Amino acid sequence: MLLYIQSWLKHAALEVQEYVRLVAATGRALVTPPRYGHDIVEQFDVIGVGSLTVVLLTGFFTGAALTSQTGITLDQFGGRTVVGRLVSASMIKELGPVLTALMLTGRIGSGIAAELGSMVVTDQINALRALGTDPIRKLVLPRVLAGFLMAPVLTIIADFVGIVGGWLVARFQLQVASGQYWSSVTEALYMQDVWMGIIKPFVLGFVIVTIACHVGLRTKGGTQGVGEATTIAVVAGSVAVIAVDFFATQVLIKLMY
Amino acid sequence: MRIRNYDYEIDAQASQTAAEILSLPGAPVVVFDQVRLAFDEKVVLSNISFTLISGHTKIILGASGSGKSTILKIITGLLHADGGVVWVNGERVDQLSEREMMAVRADLGMIFQEGALFDSLTVRENVGYKLYEESDMPLEHADKRVEEVLGFIGLSEYIDRMPSELSGGQRRRVAIARAMSFKPRILLYDEATTGLDPITATTVDEEIIKLRDLEHVSSIVVTHQLRDAFYIATHMAVRGPNGKVEVVRATPEKERQAEFIMLRDGEICFEGDADALRQSNDPYLRTFLS
Numbered sequence: 191m192l193l194y195i196q197s198w199l200k201h202a203a204l205e206v207q208e209y210v211r212l213v214a215a216t217g218r219a220l221v222t223p224p225r226y227g228h229d230i231v232e233q234f235d236v237i238g239v240g241s242l243t244v245v246l247l248t249g250f251f252t253g254a255a256l257t258s259q260t261g262i263t264l265d266q267f268g269g270r271t272v273v274g275r276l277v278s279a280s281m282i283k284e285l286g287p288v289l290t291a292l293m294l295t296g297r298i299g300s301g302i303a304a305e306l307g308s309m310v311v312t313d314q315i316n317a318l319r320a321l322g323t324d325p326i327r328k329l330v331l332p333r334v335l336a337g338f339l340m341a342p343v344l345t346i347i348a349d350f351v352g353i354v355g356g357w358l359v360a361r362f363q364l365q366v367a368s369g370q371y372w373s374s375v376t377e378a379l380y381m382q383d384v385w386m387g388i389i390k391p392f393v394l395g396f397v398i399v400t401i402a403c404h405v406g407l408r409t410k411g412g413t414q415g416v417g418e419a420t421t422i423a424v425v426a427g428s429v430a431v432i433a434v435d436f437f438a439t440q441v442l443i444k445l446m447y
Numbered sequence: 448m449r450i451r452n453y454d455y456e457i458d459a460q461a462s463q464t465a466a467e468i469l470s471l472p473g474a475p476v477v478v479f480d481q482v483r484l485a486f487d488e489k490v491v492l493s494n495i496s497f498t499l500i501s502g503h504t505k506i507i508l509g510a511s512g513s514g515k516s517t518i519l520k521i522i523t524g525l526l527h528a529d530g531g532v533v534w535v536n537g538e539r540v541d542q543l544s545e546r547e548m549m550a551v552r553a554d555l556g557m558i559f560q561e562g563a564l565f566d567s568l569t570v571r572e573n574v575g576y577k578l579y580e581e582s583d584m585p586l587e588h589a590d591k592r593v594e595e596v597l598g599f600i601g602l603s604e605y606i607d608r609m610p611s612e613l614s615g616g617q618r619r620r621v622a623i624a625r626a627m628s629f630k631p632r633i634l635l636y637d638e639a640t641t642g643l644d645p646i647t648a649t650t651v652d653e654e655i656i657k658l659r660d661l662e663h664v665s666s667i668v669v670t671h672q673l674r675d676a677f678y679i680a681t682h683m684a685v686r687g688p689n690g691k692v693e694v695v696r697a698t699p700e701k702e703r704q705a706e707f708i709m710l711r712d713g714e715i716c717f718e719g720d721a722d723a724l725r726q727s728n729d730p731y732l733r734t735f736l737s
Binding site: 226312313314316317318319320321322323324328 | 520523524525545546549552553555556557559560561563564565566576577580581625
């Protein structure tokens with residue numbers, strides 16, 4: 191049992207070490223040439239534009255469901271008309287960033303791990319190195335930049351669409367007047383809430399993509415290894431999103447409220 | 448004569464002198480001196496020493512898992528040896544960082560097992576990868592070089608296909624084209640014909656021979672396919688008066704420029720030309736050759 195724990199701890203320490211080395215190498219690649227502009231633009235398209243559909247649907251139905259549920263609860267206190275406040279605060283501060291990040295983990299995290307893992311097991315990464323290309327600059331940096339910068343954009347879109355979804359439910363199911371709904375959306379929002387809702391996606395986007403790249407580049411064992419890497423990227427990415435969200439929230443509350 | 452000083456400042460004068468020396472016939476382009484490597488408890492290479500002369504061919508034979516591919520990866524810096532000295536084109540690669548290795552790799556081309564083509568790029572983009580992405584060659588010149596190289600290997604009409612649309616043999620030949628497109632002085636072939644039918648394997652062997660004899664490339668060929676190893680050692684490419692290239696039986700002098708190395712248990716158990724290999728009485732070699 192002790193040997194198993196020892197072995198597990200060693201393995202975990204090695205993974206953390208290699209993750210930190212990957213992040214450091216990515217940071218170096220950001221500030222020194224060469225950079226591959228074409229690949230960066232391509233990843234912005236794949237990660238940003240390509241994730242729009244899933245983010246729109248997620249945001250819309252989350253906002254709609256949230257409104258239905260909170261409408262019922264608020265009815266007990268005769269507070270149905272303030273449903274917009276709850277929806278906007280919940281979406282902007284927590285649900286928007288976290289659910290968007292979880293959708294991105296499933297969509298881009300798995301895709302990145304599978305793509306890089308396949309390249310590792312078919313020697314394409316070694317071929318890149320033999321041809322004089324640093325895989326971190328060519329493959330990792332474009333994805334990290336795209337994830338880091340597009341996660342907040344997608345979150346804002348999810349928040350907006352979620353609030354719109356909430357409006358539809360509030361208007362047609364809860365019979366709350368549109369004017370009341372939209373007024374209450376902005377009433378309860380403080381600037382700190384908005385900042386929190388914008389800063390967290392930067393961190394979450396970075397975590398999702400770096401974990402996926404790390405797992406993908408350390409794939410071993412052929413096609414089975416690629417499958418395992420994909421699963422690990424999604425599971426580890428999802429758990430990391432929830433955990434990082436908690437810690438980021440604590441830090442931001444301390445700093446801003 | 449200094450090739451490169453030990454704190455890695457490039458000595459322009461020494462580099463120029465080294466380049467002049469390395470371009471002379473008979474210059475060593477790859478030197479392994481008592482190289483060893485182990486993965487955990489498993490010793491893969493133990494006391495490996497050999498020299499590749501400019502324009503010559505080294506054919507590394509051995510059973511699966513004997514460390515043949517590992518030697519190629521050490522030359523390209525994809526793996527670092529645990530001990531010993533490795534010189535490639537006058538650079539001591541066992542002491543270089545990944546960033547410093549990029550300059551050495553500019554003169555090295557490697558053909559991986561299964562080709563390792565980039566499956567999201569077309570044949571054109573694969574073959575011209577180094578020219579398009581890692582050089583400042585004008586686009587038109589790079590396109591021209593890609594077309595020239597694909598013409599050399601006879602796959603011009605596949606230029607816009609994806610690797611998944613190619614057969615195994617075609618993929619290997621595109622991999623050779625990719626490795627030679629930037630005119631490296633050393634080409635490394637890792638099991639280039641494994642898994643191919645005899646006719647396709649011969650086609651790949653002839654590409655290797657043409658590159659060696661017409662482009663004057665130094666080669667290290669790793670294989671366990673004896674038929675292909677002997678074919679490469681005993682044939683040569685000549686350009687006829689009409690410009691047509693033919694692969695013919697090699698002259699004795701040419702045959703002697705192809706040396707065999709047999710690996711066993713991480714060590715070299717034979718080094719010599721094709722004749723010496725055929726005439727060896729070593730029981731292991733006789734079993735391997737039978």
